[in-house]
Every structure is written in C-alpha cells, then in structure tokens.
Amino acid sequence: MLYREEMKKPDGRSLTLYGRTPIRVEGEAPSPNREPLQANPHLRWHPLRGEWVAYASYRQGRTFMPPPEYNPLAPTRDPENPTELPQGEYQVAVFDNRFPSLAQAAHDPPREAVKTAPARGKCEVVVFTKDPSASLAALPLDHIELLMEVWGDRVALLGSDRCIKYVLPFENKGVEVGVTLHHPHGQIYAYPFVPPVPARMQAEELVHYRETGRPLLEEMIEGEVASGARILYLGEHAVSFVPPCARYPYEVWVAPRRAVPGFDRLTPAVRADLARALKTTLLKYDGLWQRPFPYLMAWYGAPADGHEHPESHLHAEFYPPYRSSDRLKYLAGTELAAGMFANDALPEEKARELINVEVVL
C-alpha cells in the first residue's frame, strides 16, 4: 500500500509525502522562503551539437554548504526557521526544486541569435528518508521498495503531462560530484523533449528490437548472466553488473532481468528483487574502501510519449568519479570534447574488486 498526501507550499511549490501508513502532518507545508517562485528558465538551441541548453540564471544563488545546524531537507523543528519538510508521519517526500532548470510556468523566452523556447518541465527533489544521517545504502529493503514505488508514481504523474517527454530520476552523491546537501536525497528532471543520452539509447534499443524482436539490454543481461565475470548481484528477477563497455572504472548497471519500461510497470516481486540488487550494489560500493562511495546514479526508462515501449528496459547506471581509492577520473579532452571515453581499467578487473566485497543485506 502506498499512501500519498499532496500539499502546497506558501511560495506555490508542491510537496508530496509518501508512506506505507496513512500520512499525518502538523500544520501547513513549510518553505524556507515565502515569496512566490519567479522561476522562468528558457532553452536555447545549440546549432553545432543539435541539442537544447537550459538557462536559469537565478541558480547562482542556490544553497551551498549550509552550516550544520540548518538542514533544509530535515523536518522543520523551529517554525521560525522552516525547512522544506514538515514534522509528521511519512517516509519519503517529493517537492519542487526552488531553483529549477525547467519549470511548468516558463514563458516568453528571450529572442536570441539562436532558436529559444520556454524551459517547460519540472525539477523535483526526492528526500529518501527523514533521517539526515542515513544513506540510500543504509535504508531497509522495504524502504527502498517504497522509494521505487514513489519513483514510479512520479514518472507516471509527470509523464502524464502532455508537455513532458522524458522523466529521469537520479542521485548525485558526494562532494566529489558537487553535492551540497548530505541528507539522503535525489532529484527528478521532467524534460519537454527526450534528452540526447536517453534519445540515443532509445534509438539503439528500437533498431535492435525491430531487427531481432528482442530488447537489447535484456539480451546483454542474458550474456552477462551466462558469463558471470562481471555480476555483482544475481537474483531471480534482477541483476547488478559492471557492463562490458563501462565508461567509468567503477560503472555499474542495475536492472530487472526481463525488460520492463518503467518503475510504474514493476510487479511487486520484481521490485523487491530490484531493491535487493540496488542495495547490494550500494553496500559493495561503500564497503570497497570502507567509506561512503560517491556516484551519479541515473534511472533510464521509456519516453513519456504515451506509446508502448517493449524495447525499453528500465535500468540504473552508476557513474562513480573515482578510478582508484585516491584518484579521481577527470573528464577531459577525449571525453568532453570528442565524446570517446578512455577507461584506465578493464571492467572485469573492477568487477572483481566489487565482487570480492562481502555484504549483508
């Protein structure tokens, strides 16, 4: 059972609380500031890359390493210093980012030397737990399953807006990737177009499906399971592995074994196993060097275009910034300027390191 309570913040932003038991909240939805949000981001077309770039110039002033006594993602204790969340009974919270790169009310983009458009869409913050000192890895399996249901609810809800074409849940974790708030949380971006990376993925998946009648990632996973050399977790319904084409040394993918287009289409059994695959991966990461392991985690699913996507295969890709315990992998010339990743490490070797980390769920 998934309980959901929608609220409105005094500055107009929405807040949705989720839990396994009925939601109970004291008072109204809090907000660190009460002035109505003036977000009006716009898009500009990049003619040489053939892609949109989003501009939201007010973002420069966003929260940056607040003092430890103020955590905007913890439930409000002092009504004089409200945070983003209320006291009450709930487990996961989702609210509109105060500094969105994409906003539903975006309007009247400036005229520029390149084509422009309102940056319609939505940027949400997902608070994984009320406990500021927890982490996604530390959450109980049933809490991770709940989070996956929340992601499914958001993807379905945001995707039902006709101006939204793609919804991406992700988590940036660690100061190494620029994270300014350490309370466990992720984000969801709802785009008014399919962004370049998922668009490319979708195109490759579609070509393969049309040629073979099989989902591309499902076939890759069968090969990984058969070889076993890079498998971190193998359950009845879900799997975690270092992909044979890893671009980052410690890249890992987590997925259902059979193609499912999105979180909102997972059966309870598959979701439960996917939660085990995810938690196993996260515990192996943290166990590798016996310290919190930074990463970017993104969950790719089907575009939100109202069509069936039997070729799409929900999965997470983890991009960790380290290439060894004390060296970062900097993205530089060949990665950022050419788009060809050069990996110092063989995926099989990095998989072995992670396989050797023992974890207890």
Place this chain on the structure above:
Amino acid sequence: MLYREEMKKPDGRSLTLYGRTPIRVEGEAPSPNREPLQANPHLRWHPLRGEWVAYASYRQGRTFMPPPEYNPLAPTRDPENPTELPQGEYQVAVFDNRFPSLAQAAHDPPREAVKTAPARGKCEVVVFTKDPSASLAALPLDHIELLMEVWGDRVALLGSDRCIKYVLPFENKGVEVGVTLHHPHGQIYAYPFVPPVPARMQAEELVHYRETGRPLLEEMIEGEVASGARILYLGEHAVSFVPPCARYPYEVWVAPRRAVPGFDRLTPAVRADLARALKTTLLKYDGLWQRPFPYLMAWYGAPADGHEHPESHLHAEFYPPYRSSDRLKYLAGTELAAGMFANDALPEEKARELINVEVVL
C-alpha cells in the same frame, strides 16, 4: 618557415621538434624509460549509446604530480634522469604519449560480450615551449602562430594515415581539470573513427550547408559580429566570443571569421589574426580573477577522410570548470546522464565580465 626534425626514442616512440630556425639537438632522443612500449589498447562497443569506449589498463600507473625537481616535459639536464625532451635549438616538440589510449600497433583485441576492435590511432603530447613556467597565454604571438603551424602539420600528417578518421588537438589546463604536469603542453588524439561530438557537429554543419549553401558556424559568427554583445575579440580575419548557446558559464569559441576546414588550410594572415584572437581570450581568462584560469580547449576541424569539407569550420571551444571565482560547475545528473546542460549564467552576462577585462597583447 617551419623547420621540423623527426627522431626516434629508445623505446620506439617518435619525437618531432619544430622551430622557426634550423633544429639543432645534442645527442639522441631521450626517454624516461627505455623498455619498448607495450601499448595495446582496445575498443569495446557500447550498445546502448552506440559508441566506442577505449581501454588501456596500464594507464593507471601514469605520472601523477611528480616532485618539482623532475619535469618530464623540460629539456633533459641530467642524462642519468632523462626527460622526454633533449637539449637543443627548437621551440615546440611533439612526441608519442607513453600511456596512449590509442596506438597504431594495437592488435588482437580480446573477445568480449560486446563487439571489440584494436584501438588503432595515436595519442601525442605537444610541448608548447621549453619554458616550464610559461603558459599558452604568455607566449609571444609569433610563437602561437608557430604552434598553429605545428597543429596543422600534425593534423595533416596523422590524417594522411588511412586508419585515422579524425584528429583533435586539445589542452587540459589546471588541477581543477586533473592536469598533473604544469609545463605548458597539450595533446593530440588521432581517432580511427569520427568521435560522437565532432560527428554530430559535422552532421549538423552538413545539413545546414546542403540547405543553405552556407557554413553554419560562419553564419553564426556573422550574427555575433552584427550583435556584438558577446564578442571578446574582433579582427579582420578572426573572432572570439561567448556563444549564445554556451553550455559552460565561461565557454568561449575562437575561430576564423570565414570557414576554413583545418589548421593546415590557414593563410598566414588568417593564422596571425587567429593567434591574436586566441591570445586575447587566454589573457582575458587569466585577467578575470587575476590568477591562472583552468580550462579544456579543443580545436575542431574537418574529418580526415580525404574529402573536401566546405561546411567544416575550424574553431576552438573552451570549457572552463568554474561558474564563479570560487565555485566549480560540476557535471552531474542532467549533464552526464541526460546530456542536457543546465547553465546558471546567461552567456551575455559572462561575456560582459570577459569583455571588461582589459588585455595588452
């Protein structure tokens, strides 16, 4: 006049010295190690992204922040501790990277779960000057022109190899982008395919050229010159500007005003003005916060496929890691996972900051 002297290092790598006056060198080409290079990188196909990834696992051991008394890019002083360069009369040096992601001798790639190929190609190091304490910005204009002739010579030479399809000169500068050697230098990657970013650029340029008969970037530059709002340098033949679609807050493009496919096709007059545009940009960067300004600089030209490319337009793109004097722009969820860049700053505002920096060439 461009003088060139080719030498062979004891480990088999090549070294080419360039100068405006005849090259004179004492002794043989030095090398920090004499064992023959065992570089055998391979490529793996990334099915979901439809792109190649290069694997060169020995690169983990590469030089990392050597002690200040040993600089492998300075001319050798102590024959017992040879560097990469000899004593002698020359101005710019190019040699094969000891830890290449791409190598001409690559052979017998491993069989893997995904398609593999030998990572044929070349990775060269370009030492801009013998002076370890200089910088590209600090070099005299005629030295920068010489460097552009060297880039042209390398692009033409590497591109004449039938297995090479694209040649990219670039410079990573600053610890913020992971640079381990501060002696002024750049790199050249010669790829056995057109990598994703220049491939996309080329495709957009070609479509535009076929539709309009005009090179895309040449038209953009005419618009920038007419507006003037983002122009950092405007000469008779070359220009420097913050593009209206900047993905990085301090992104700058430097280009000839008329389309030229590559360094090897520049006339002396255009090259001289392009050097002024480049030096102006670099001095403005360093002047902005009165300290060395880190960046990634990449020079895009036409593919090395033996065809004419009237649609291609040689230009540099600078991707600086800072979004303000004390804040880095981290690439995270939307940039790395979705491929949509979100920029905190309007290009016009950042252009104004750079326009206001006065420089003397």
